[in-house]
Each structure stands twice: as C-alpha cells, then as structure tokens.
Amino acid sequence: MELALTRRFSTLQRRLIVLASLVLIPVFFLPVLPIWVMKLYAPQYREGLQLTIYSNTIRGDLQNINTLNHYVGMRAIKADDFDEFRYLPQALTGFGLLALLAALVNRRWLAILGWLAFTGFAGYMFVDYAEWLWKYGHELDPRAALKLPAFSPPLIGYKRMANFQVWSLPGPGTLLLGIAWALGPAILLLDRRAAKRDIGTGP
Amino acid sequence: MKRWLAWAATAAMALWVTAHVPGCTSSRGSGAGGSAAARVYVKPGEHDTYYAFLSGGHHGNVYVYGMPSCRHITTIPVFTPEPAVGYGNDEDSKAMMGGFTWGDAHHPGLSETDGDYDGRWLFINDMPNARIARIDLKDFKTRQIFGPIPNLSAAHACPFPTPNTEYVFAASRFSVPVPNRPVKVEDYAKEFNGIIAGIKVDPVTGVMSMGFEILMPPFAWDLADAGKGPSHGWEFFTCYNSEQGYDSLEIKASQNEMDFVAAVDWRAAQKAVDDGKATTIGGAPVLDPAKVPGIVYLVPVPKSPHGVDVDPSGQYICASGKLQAEVSIYSFAKLKAAIDAKKFDGDRAGIPVLRYEDVLEAKVPVGLGPLHTQFDDKGNAYTSLFLDSQIAKWKVGPPWNVVDKIDVYYSIGHLMASEGDTRHPTGEYVVALDKLSKDRYLSVGPTHPEAAQLIDLRGPKMELLYDFPTYLEPHYAQMIRAEKLKPITVYPLEENTNKFAIKRAEDARIERKGNRVDVYGLVVRTHFTPDIVRVNQGDDVYFHWTNLEQDDDIAHGFGILWSSLNMQIEPGETKTIHWKAGAPGIVPFYCSNFCSALHQEMQGFIQVNPAGSPVAARQRPDPRQVAEIAAILK
Numbered sequence: 001m002e003l004a005l006t007r008r009f010s011t012l013q014r015r016l017i018v019l020a021s022l023v024l025i026p027v028f029f030l031p032v033l034p035i036w037v038m039k040l041y042a043p044q045y046r047e048g049l050q051l052t053i054y055s056n057t058i059r060g061d062l063q064n065i066n067t068l069n070h071y072v073g074m075r076a077i078k079a080d081d082f083d084e085f086r087y088l089p090q091a092l093t094g095f096g097l098l099a100l101l102a103a104l105v106n107r108r109w110l111a112i113l114g115w116l117a118f119t120g121f122a123g124y125m126f127v128d129y130a131e132w133l134w135k136y137g138h139e140l141d142p143r144a145a146l147k148l149p150a151f152s153p154p155l156i157g158y159k160r161m162a163n164f165q166v167w168s169l170p171g172p173g174t175l176l177l178g179i180a181w182a183l184g185p186a187i188l189l190l191d192r193r194a195a196k197r198d199i200g201t202g203p
Numbered sequence: 204m205k206r207w208l209a210w211a212a213t214a215a216m217a218l219w220v221t222a223h224v225p226g227c228t229s230s231r232g233s234g235a236g237g238s239a240a241a242r243v244y245v246k247p248g249e250h251d252t253y254y255a256f257l258s259g260g261h262h263g264n265v266y267v268y269g270m271p272s273c274r275h276i277t278t279i280p281v282f283t284p285e286p287a288v289g290y291g292n293d294e295d296s297k298a299m300m301g302g303f304t305w306g307d308a309h310h311p312g313l314s315e316t317d318g319d320y321d322g323r324w325l326f327i328n329d330m331p332n333a334r335i336a337r338i339d340l341k342d343f344k345t346r347q348i349f350g351p352i353p354n355l356s357a358a359h360a361c362p363f364p365t366p367n368t369e370y371v372f373a374a375s376r377f378s379v380p381v382p383n384r385p386v387k388v389e390d391y392a393k394e395f396n397g398i399i400a401g402i403k404v405d406p407v408t409g410v411m412s413m414g415f416e417i418l419m420p421p422f423a424w425d426l427a428d429a430g431k432g433p434s435h436g437w438e439f440f441t442c443y444n445s446e447q448g449y450d451s452l453e454i455k456a457s458q459n460e461m462d463f464v465a466a467v468d469w470r471a472a473q474k475a476v477d478d479g480k481a482t483t484i485g486g487a488p489v490l491d492p493a494k495v496p497g498i499v500y501l502v503p504v505p506k507s508p509h510g511v512d513v514d515p516s517g518q519y520i521c522a523s524g525k526l527q528a529e530v531s532i533y534s535f536a537k538l539k540a541a542i543d544a545k546k547f548d549g550d551r552a553g554i555p556v557l558r559y560e561d562v563l564e565a566k567v568p569v570g571l572g573p574l575h576t577q578f579d580d581k582g583n584a585y586t587s588l589f590l591d592s593q594i595a596k597w598k599v600g601p602p603w604n605v606v607d608k609i610d611v612y613y614s615i616g617h618l619m620a621s622e623g624d625t626r627h628p629t630g631e632y633v634v635a636l637d638k639l640s641k642d643r644y645l646s647v648g649p650t651h652p653e654a655a656q657l658i659d660l661r662g663p664k665m666e667l668l669y670d671f672p673t674y675l676e677p678h679y680a681q682m683i684r685a686e687k688l689k690p691i692t693v694y695p696l697e698e699n700t701n702k703f704a705i706k707r708a709e710d711a712r713i714e715r716k717g718n719r720v721d722v723y724g725l726v727v728r729t730h731f732t733p734d735i736v737r738v739n740q741g742d743d744v745y746f747h748w749t750n751l752e753q754d755d756d757i758a759h760g761f762g763i764l765w766s767s768l769n770m771q772i773e774p775g776e777t778k779t780i781h782w783k784a785g786a787p788g789i790v791p792f793y794c795s796n797f798c799s800a801l802h803q804e805m806q807g808f809i810q811v812n813p814a815g816s817p818v819a820a821r822q823r824p825d826p827r828q829v830a831e832i833a834a835i836l837k
Contacts, residue, residue: 061754063751063752063753063754063835063836064752064753064754066834066835066836067727067728067752067754067835068728070831070834070835071800071801075834076834076835078834145800145801145804146800
C-alpha cells in the first residue's frame with residue numbers, strides 16, 4: 001500500500017490523468033453539455049417538453065412546464081433556487097485542476113485522494129438531485145387546483161405521471177464525467193499490468 | 204439459360220401488367236399515381252404540399268386551403284370584421300379597417316421575386332372601396348390596408364404584382380368624374396374618367412404607398428397582369444365598354460368589334476411623376492397621357508375581353524374576348540417593335556392605338572366564354588370557359604391548338620393552376636373556381652355554396668380528382684408550394700414592442716386619468732391579472748392584455764358580457780380593446796378561447812360604480828396573486 005502511494009506514474013498514466021481533467025472542460029468551464037435531461041411527453045405535447053440541466057443552470061421549456069405544474073401546485077422551477085449551480089462548476093473545475101496538479105507533480109497520493117473526493121462528490125450530487133426531485137413532488141401547494149398524491153419524478157429512466165410520460169436521463173456531460181471518473185481505476189489497472197510485466201521479465 | 208429466359212419473360216410480363224392495369228400503378232404515366240381518391244388523400248397528421256389562397260369575394264376575406272386534400276385550414280379576415288379573433292374589435296385592426304366593415308375581395312396577389320412566388324406577402328383588393336390589403340405570410344395577419352385610392356372607383360384590375368413586387372396596381376371598373384363632382388350621367392364620355400394606379404411596395408417592409416395615377420378614357424377597366432422576362436416593366440389591363448355607354452350596358456357595352464388591352468410602361472410613368480409631369484388630384488399625382496406621351500398604349504382586342512394573362516416566358520400576352528370563342532395571343536416583341544416604330548392607328552383620348560394585325564401572334568379557338576388563362580411547366584395553357592363550363596388545355600406556340608378539354612361544375616370563372624401565373628409553374632394541379640354549384644352537394648336551401656374542382660395536370664389528359672364546396676365567393680385564387688412559407692407559431696415575447704405590453708406580473712395595474720381607464724393586464728393559463736377591475740359609469744376603459752404564453756396554440760380570449768366586444772390574444776401578443784362602462788353593476792368577462800384544463804375558471808369581474816364615485820388613480824391586483832403568477836413566469 002505504501003508503495004502504491006509513493007510510486008510515480010508512467011508517462012502514459014500522466015497523459016491519461018491530463019485527459020481526465022480535459023474531458024471535464026465542456027461540462028464546467030464551457031457548460032455546453034447538459035449533465036441531465038428530462039423529457040416530458042403528453043398527448044398534446046407530442047414533440048415533448050424538455051428540461052436541460054447544466055452544471056451552472058437549467059434551461060428548456062421552463063415557463064411552459066411551470067405553467068402546467070402550477071395546476072398540481074408544484075413549486076416553480078427556477079435556476080435561482082439552486083445553490084448547486086453556484087458551486088458545481090467551481091467544484092468540477094477544482095477536480096480538474098487537482099488531476100492536472102497530480103499529473104504535473106507526479107504524486108500518486110494526490111491523484112488517488114482527488115479521485116476519491118470526486119467519487120464522493122458525485123455520489124453526494126446524485127443524492128442531492130434525488131432530494132430535489134422528491135421535494136418537487138412532495139411539497140405541493142395545498143391550494144392547488146388539481147390535488148395529486150405526492151410523487152417523485154423519475155431519477156433515471158421512465159415514469160408515467162398523470163397525462164405525462166416522463167423520461168429522465170443523464171446527458172452527455174455526465175457521460176464525460178463518467179469517463180473522467182473511470183480513468184482513475186483504469187490508470188491503477190495499468191499499474192497492475194506493469195507490475196505483472198515486471199515480475200514476468202525480472203531477474 | 205432457358206430458366207433465366209423464363210424468369211426474364213415473367214418479370215417483363217409483370218411489369219407490363221402493373222403498368223397497364225388501373226390501380227396497380229399510375230394509370231396516366233408521368234408522376235401521378237393511384238386512384239383519384241389516393242391522390243387527394245393526406246394521411247392524418249401529414250400536411251398538404253400546397254397552400255391555396257382563395258379570395259373571399261363579397262365575404263371580404265381570404266380562405267386558406269391545403270392542396271391536394273382541399274381541406275379548409277383557416278380564413279384570414281381582411282375587409283370584414285371577425286369578432287372571434289377580435290379583428291375589427293381591437294383598437295389596431297379597427298383603425299386599420301378605416302371605418303369600413305365590408306369589402307369585396309377578388310384577386311389575391313402573392314409577392315414575387317424574379318417572377319416567382321417568394322412567400323412573403325399576399326396582397327388582395329377590395330373592389331368597391333378601391334383598397335388593397337397586405338397580409339404578412341409570417342403570421343397570416345392583415346398588416347396594411349391601403350386606400351381608398353383617390354380618384355379610382357371599383358379597383359377590380361387589382362393588385363397583380365410585378366415580378367419583383369415593385370408595384371401593385373388598381374384600375375377603375377366603373378368610371379366616375381375625376382375629381383368626383385356632381386355632373387349629369389349623360390355627359391359620361393365628356394366628364395367621366397377611368398384611372399390606372401401604380402402603388403409602390405417597399406421591398407423590405409412591403410408597405411404600400413402611392414406611385415402614380417394615369418387618367419384613362421371612361422372604359423370599364425377589367426383585369427390586369429404584369430409582364431415578366433422580356434416584358435418586365437409593363438403591366439397589361441383589359442377593358443370593355445369602349446363604347447362609353449352609361450346605361451343598359453349589357454347591350455351598349457357589347458357593340459364594338461374591338462375593345463382594348465392597355466399596355467402601361469410603369470417605369471416611364473413613375474419617371475414622369477418624378478419629373479414633375481403629374482397634376483395633383485385628390486392628393487394623387489395624375490398623369491394625362493394626352494400630355495405625357497410614352498406611358499400607355501392601346502392594343503385592340505375582340506369582343507369585350509375579360510382576363511389578360513402573360514405566359515411564363517413573358518413573350519405572349521393572352522387576352523380572352525369573353526363574347527367570342529377565341530383567345531387572342533399577342534407577341535410582346537411585335538408590340539415593342541410597333542411602339543418603337545411609332546406604327547399607330549390613331550388614338551383614343553390621346554393614347555396611341557396599335558394595329559391589331561401588327562401585334563397579333565395567334566388566335567386559339569378554345570371554346571365559348573373564355574375568361575382566364577393559367578399555365579403549366581410543359582408549355583401548355585389552361586383557359587376557363589364560362590359558357591361551356593369547361594377548361595381547355597392548349598399549346599403555347601405553334602400549332603397553337605387545343606389538346607384537351609374537361610368538364611367542370613358549373614360556370615367556371617377563374618382557375619388556379621399550381622404557381623400557374625409565375626415564371627415557373629409547377630404543372631401539378633389546376634382548380635376550377637365555379638360560379639354555380641346547383642346540385643353538386645347536399646342542399647342547404649336557396650343560398651348555394653360555390654363549387655370548386657381539383658384537377659390533376661400531371662398526365663397527358665386532365666383528370667378530375669375532387670369536388671368541394673366553398674363559402675361565398677372565391678374569384679381568383681393562387682396556389683404556392685408549402686415549403687416556401689415558414690410561418691411563426693408564437694410571437695416571441697422579446698420582440699413585443701407594443702407600448703401597452705407588460706411582461707411581468709408585478710407590472711399589472713389599472714390607471715385612471717380623468718374618465719380614461721387603462722388596464723395593463725396579462726393573460727396566462729389560467730388567469731386574468733388583474734381579474735377585478737373597478738370603474739365608474741361612463742368611463743372609457745381600455746383593456747391592454749398581453750398573453751405571456753410562449754407555447755404553441757395557447758391563445759386566450761377576452762369577451763365582455765352584454766357587449767359585442769371579444770378578441771383573441773395569441774402567445775406573446777398584446778391587444779387593446781375599448782369598452783364604455785354602462786349602468787352601475789357587475790359585468791363579468793371571461794376567456795372565450797378554450798385554453799386549458801381550467802379554462803372555465805379563467806374569468807373576472809368589472810365592478811361599475813355610479814358616475815363620480817371615488818376611485819384610486821391606480822389599482823393593483825392582489826399581491827398574493829401577483830406573487831403566484833410571477834413565480835410561474837420566472
């Protein structure tokens with residue numbers, strides 16, 4: 001274990017770490033890739049209404065969705081309500097910089113620490129997102145015209161809600177985040193292969 | 204090898220059978236496939252390939268149809284109020300209608316670029332009040348009504364745009380004194396005049412403005428068409444009553460062997476006005492061709508012509524003498540040569556008359572009562588025959604012969620071929636626009652609908668596909684490829700610059716200045732904000748509603764009880780309606796256009812207090828209501 005934390009990276013491994021930090025750029029630095037997409041279909045909305053969540057904001061048919069949601073007393077979805085948008089880009093930037101730093105100074109413990117923190121953060125954000133969805137579906141205005149039993153919009157996948165068919169899926173941003181995350185174990189895997197090779201060719 | 208031959212023979216046989224058995228494949232060859240029913244069938248959820256714009260005649264509006272399904276899609280109000288959408292009720296459209304509540308709309312004219320429809324605007328005339336309207340095809344709304352055009356009476360030969368929509372035109376069908384004054388009708392020949400007017404169209408905005416007027420002899424100026432290609436720069440007008448009769452016209456206007464087509468060099472006319480050669484009459488610059496030569500010429504045409512139509516190449520001008528059985532074809536090249544050589548046969552009221560033989564190219568014996576001609580993409584022309592109730596198809600060019608005829612039901616007036624008056628007709632369809640329907644549809648009593656038939660032009664012979672009724676009374680119509688139009692579906696809120704628009708719930712308010720009350724309100728599913736309005740008896744109340752929706756097809760209505768006031772406010776739009784507060788009491792208002800699940804609840808109350816009751820200069824809606832709506836709109 002001590003060896004694992006103090007050993008240096010190979011050139012390939014360092015390049016992969018840089019790559020892991022670079023793939024995050026379109027997610028946080030230029031928030032062009034959505035991290036989550038929710039699509040709502042109804043008989044009169046065959047083309048679908050869309051909510052697109054980026055690391056720093058939420059876009060799409062917000063006004064229409066809010067106009068429809070007020071019938072059931074759901075609180076209006078507003079980008080301003082989410083503190084997450086104020087720290088998510090910075091946090092992702094931080095993880096990217098951490099990875100770059102680890103590659104630059106070539107310290108394994110730094111890279112592993114960064115990866116673990118990133119994993120924890122991603123898990124936290126996922127739970128946080130689930131909580132938001134729960135809140136939207138449960139904290140309904142008692143004065144609403146249409147009284148629905150409390151519900152949770154789908155976290156991931158498909159759910160039928162009244163006359164709406166709702167799809168909730170990770171966006172390409174999350175895919176990139178996943179790639180960046182998966183590069184961590186991949187790099188360690190390279191270690192093991194190198195170790196095996198060392199044993200095989202050693203004296 | 205033998206087996207291979209057998210296979211080939213079977214395949215060839217099968218091909219031959221499918222090609223010849225009706226219903227297997229196209230029975231007519233070129234392009235048109237399947238039965239007539241299959242060729243007009245547009246599957247649920249699919250769209251037609253053409254928009255057709257049918258004039259509404261004395262209904263004063265425009266009907267929009269989809270072709271080839273012949274489905275009526277909408278009616279665009281133009282010269283007649285349409286309270287359902289508030290046309291003529293809201294302050295802007297009321298002002299645009301200029302106090303008129305009727306028009307007789309005859310001839311739609313789609314805007315053109317290089318002689319082909321460009322899908323930007325549709326112009327249409329109001330004959331009796333000598334007006335021209337422009338409909339914007341971005342939102343299918345009437346955006347300008349120009350006129351009444353001074354001095355001009357009964358704008359029938361109108362608007363017939365030029366190939367780049369430089370001008371639309373109008374000409375007097377019923378001549379009157381110019382300027383109008385009390386004279387004896389018996390002094391018709393001396394005191395009456397026709398007018399040909401060229402109305403300029405702004406190339407960017409489409410806004411119409413006065414270009415020039417030409418003082419014409421008091422003939423009945425009937426129809427028009429613009430020159431194109433080599434004849435670009437000229438507009439042609441037919442006339443009847445060159446006899447200058449003023450009573451019993453059906454007899455007196457039918458005596459002369461020859462009436463005329465007037466050929467107007469509109470560039471020369473505009474230049475003459477710009478050079479100061481016009482006299483201002485009734486606010487319009489009027490040119491007298493007796494004093495300003497070189498702007499108009501007369502071409503003799505047999506027997507009271509009706510339609511005049513320029514072929515796609517722009518070389519031939521086809522005029523139909525409605526009391527003879529022929530279409531007279533004039534060559535523009537010959538016409539130009541005769542004018543250049545000054546080969547004239549005298550003049551009428553100072554306008555040079557060309558010699559019939561010098562300019563005539565051919566005569567096509569189409570049949571009885573030829574009225575109008577349209578064209579296809581294969582060098583054929585189609586002429587409507589009123590008396591024969593037929594369409595005749597004939598070859599443009601030698602041997603100038605009729606190649607096909609088809610019956611229509613009954614008494615056809617105009618006909619509309621697909622893009623059939625442009626430089627590039629598509630040659631797919633022609634629609635017969637008939638004056639009588641008689642027994643064609645389920646009877647609805649003595650007031651019959653009009654009749655129309657869709658005819659396929661893609662085969663070697665014309666083929667009747669569909670027969671459909673229309674409401675009173677389409678005259679001319681035009682058909683444009685659907686993909687040329689890109690209508691918006693909502694008005695973008697950020698482009699709403701109406702001075703009465705509000706875009707935030709916090710701005711909803713009621714302001715009073717003297718007896719004028721301005722209600723700055725917004726509508727959104729499913730509220731009026733404010734929904735309680737307090738006024739005094741006798742107040743002039745202006746409701747300014749802004750629809751803050753940006754969702755396709757979510758229009759809201761505003762109807763006031765015990766009134767004739769109603770309007771529809773489209774997503775992103777602001778409209779103003781004026782209501783006079785009557786007797787003290789409560790007057791409910793409501794959303795008249797079904798909008799959503801809680802549409803029934805979308806209503807409000809006007810509380811009318813006795814005159815002189817103390818009222819705040821500014822009222823605001825309930826803050827809680829404002830906050831709720833503000834939350835949705837963020």
